[in-house]
Amino acid sequence: MSERLLMKGNEAVGEAAIRAGCRLFFGYPITPQNEIPEYMSRRLPEVGGVFLQAESEIAAINMVYGAAGAGARVMTSSSSPGISLKMEGISYIAGAELPCVIVNMVRGGPGLGGIQPAQSDYFQATKGGGHGDYRMLVLAPASVQEMADCTADAFELADKYRNPVMVLGDGALGQMMEPVTFSKPPVSVSELPPKPWATTGARGRAPNIVNSLHLENEELEKLNLRLEAKYRRMKSEDVRAEVIDCDDADVILVAYGTMSRVCRSAANMARSAGLRVGIVRPITLFPFPSEILSELAKKGVPFLVVELSLGQMVEDVKLAVNGASPVQFYGRTGGFLPTPKEILARMESVLKDRSQAPCGAVPER
C-alpha cells in the first residue's frame, strides 16, 4: 500500500532514508539542509535508531565511517561549506570501500558564499572532491518525489558497490513542498544482506580490518585498480538520464536538478513558438550519461548546457560530444535561477550561430 504525503524535499530525504533501513544519522547544522537532521532527530528514535548531532561536519563524516565500517546503513547531510569539511572523511570512506549516503543540498560559493540554490559543487561531487583517485556515485534528483526515490536508491547502490553515494540537491529542492508517494514497503533492517567484512566483533572468524592504508606500492596500486574496475562497472550498469524529445530536435538542452525544471518550461515555450527542443537530464552525474550524449551528437544537433554555475557539467558534455556537434553554455550564479525566457533567448542565439558557423566552430559563451 502506498502513501501519498505532502513534504519538503529535505523531509522526503529523511523519511526515504528511514524506509531504506537507515538507523543512524550524524550531522551538523547548516542552512539550507537543517530540516534533514531535524526530521531525523524526531523520527529515528521512533524506529529504534540513533540521531547524533556531531561537533562538526568532520566528526559527523568520521562517525559515518565508523558506523558504515560496523555494517550499518548510515547517512549524513550538509550543504556546500560543510561538504568541503567532509571531503577528508569521504576520501577515507572511498579508500576503505565503505557504503554510506551523503546528501549535499548545494548553496552558492566559494567560501561561505550564500544560502540560495546553486549547482557549483558539481566538480567536487563528481571528480573526487577529496584527495586520491576515487569517485562517488552521484544522484541528482529534480523533484521532491525524486529526492525520496534517489535517497532510497542511494542506499542500495552504496551497498552494491561498497562506495559512498552522494545525493546532490540544492536549496530549492530541499525547501519546496510537493506530493511524495512511498510505494515500496519499508526495508526490514534485519533482512538486509549481511556484510561479512564489517567490524562487528570477531566471533568465530578471523578479525576484520577497515582500512585505507597500503604502504606497499603493489597493494596500493591493486586497490586503485579495484576501485577503477568498480567505477567502470557503475558506468556500464547504473547510468541514468531522462531523454525528452531529442529524436528530431533542432537544439538539445542539457540540465540536471532544479535547472532541468526551468529548462522544461523553456522547452514548452519554444515548442509553442515552433522550435523543436530536446532535453537530456542526467540523473546520475557520476557515472555521467556520456554515451547518450555522444549518440545524439552524431546528428550534429547543437547542445545548450544550462547550470546554476559558470560552467561545470558543460565540461563533461564536451568530453562526451568530443567535437561532433557544437556545445554552448548558459548559467547564473549567486542564487539566481535563469528564467525560461532567458533560456529561450539563448536557444534562439544558439540556432542563429548554428546557421552562420560551421559545426564545432561555435563560440563557447
Added chain:
Amino acid sequence: MTRVFGRPAALADVPTHYCPGCTHGIIHRLVAEAIDEAGVLDRAVGVAPVGCSVLAYNYFNCDMQQAAHGRAPAVATGIKRARPECVVFSYQGDGDLASIGTAEIIHAAARGERITVIFVNNAIYGMTGGQMAPTTLVGQKTTTSPRGRDAALAGYPVRMAELLAALESPAYIARVSVHNPANINRAKRAIQKAFEVQIKDQGFGFVEVLSSCPTNWGLAPIEALKWVEEHMIPYYPLGEFKTVEGAG
C-alpha cells in the same frame, strides 16, 4: 609444568614496527591483557590512529578500523552507536589526540560515549621524525623546536587528562606511566578500569599513558625511561582524575 606467562590472546603473534626501547609494546600488551581478562575479545573493536601506532590494526587480534588523523573518537562513536554490544576502544598518540583531534576527543568525552580511549603521550611526533607536539615540554628540543620549546612562541604543553576531567560526563580519567614495573602494574589497573566503565555502561573511560621515544628524544632506552620519570611526570602528574562510584 604450569605456564605462568604467555602472549595475550588479544595480541597478534606478529613482529611490530616499533623502535627498540619504545614503550608502545608494553602498552599494547596491557590493553590486550585488559581485553582478555574482561573476556570481550570476540566483541572488541579497536580504532587505530595516524602516528606511530597507525599499524595497531595489525597488532590487536580483534576487529579494527583505521581512522583519519585525530578522528578516532568520532569513528569509535560511530561503531559504538551502530553496535552498542561491542566493546570499542581507540588507541591514539599525542599529535593525533591532543593536537589535530582535540575537538573529537573533547566532544566524545562530553557526550559520555561508551568507549575506552588509550592516549599514549610521548611528548613528540614520532612517526614523522620528531617534530614538536602539543605535549612537548618547555625547553624540549625537537626538529621543529631546535632551540627547545619556547613558551612565548608555542605556549605550554596541554594536560589532556586534567582538561577532560573538567567535563561532567566522563566516568574514568587517569594518567599513568610505564617507565618501571610498579607503574606498569598501576597502568594495567587503570586500563582495566577504563574498559570496565564501558562494559558496565557507566560512561567514557580515558587513560593517558606517559611513554618514551628513545629514537626521537636521542636517548638510550634506559635514559629515556629516566627522562619520563624526571621530566615528564613532574609536569604530567600521575593519578586518577575522575572515577565514578563502583568503577573498577
